[in-house]
Amino acid sequence: MLCRQQVADLAVQEPEFAARNADLIVIGNGVSQHLQPFREATGYRGQLYTDPTLAVYKILDLKSGLSGLLGMKTFQQGFKAFRKGVSQDGIQGSALQLGGALVLGPGDTIHYVYRSREAGDHPPVDQMLAACEIS
Amino acid sequence: MDLEIDVLQELGKKDVLDAHGRRFRMADFWLDRRAAMVFVRHFG
Numbered sequence: 297m298l299c300r301q302q303v304a305d306l307a308v309q310e311p312e313f314a315a316r317n318a319d320l321i322v323i324g325n326g327v328s329q330h331l332q333p334f335r336e337a338t339g340y341r342g343q344l345y346t347d348p349t350l351a352v353y354k355i356l357d358l359k360s361g362l363s364g365l366l367g368m369k370t371f372q373q374g375f376k377a378f379r380k381g382v383s384q385d386g387i388q389g390s391a392l393q394l395g396g397a398l399v400l401g402p403g404d405t406i407h408y409v410y411r412s413r414e415a416g417d418h419p420p421v422d423q424m425l426a427a428c429e430i431s
Numbered sequence: 432m433d434l435e436i437d438v439l440q441e442l443g444k445k446d447v448l449d450a451h452g453r454r455f456r457m458a459d460f461w462l463d464r465r466a467a468m469v470f471v472r473h474f475g
Contacts, residue, residue: 298472299471299472299473299474302469302471303469303471306469313467316465317464317465318464318465318466318467319460319464319465319466319467320467320469321460321466321467321468321469322468322469322471323447323468323469323470323471324470324471324472324473324474325471325472325473325474326473326474328448328449328450328451328452329450330474331449331450331474332450333474334474335450344449344450345447345448345449345455346447346448346449346474347445347447347448348448351445352442352445352447352457352470353470355438355441355442355445356434356438356442356470358470390472390473391472391473393472393473394472395469395470395471395472396469396470397467397468397469397470398434398466398467398468398470399465399466399467399468400439400460400461400465400466400468401460401461401462401463401464401465401466402461402462402463402464402465403461403462403463404436404439404440404443404461405461406434406436406439407465408467409433409434411433412472415472419469424467424469425467427467428465428467
């Protein structure tokens, strides 16, 4: 539910990334067959990929485990998504895995790194957009 | 930034899959463009 809301919000912001000459790319961790239903549920039309082995998440040291699911933000964001009518049809991917964000490039240049501390702790889009403007 | 360059280079060697199971090399996303990448918890 929280991930659907997060990506539905990103779908609205996608033109802002394009206006900054940045590609918005969403990566999850279920199997490939989960991508199309997720796209339909969120309205996100941009680049969407999956890392079913979680290798990328591990390299980035993105948090995983039960402790990340029990914070106040998890409940706040879950309630917010529920009020917006966002539903969840089970978990497609790792239920214990948390997310994050990067703004990179061109080349091996790092502009922004964000690691979620708990479910519902999403990378602030305004910070990502600001990182896209760094020359 | 809280990401070492060697970690970034290791990340760049990994592949992700699209909806058809096609592989895409991570480093190609930021080779000649700025890439804003969001890693979601799951597809639920």
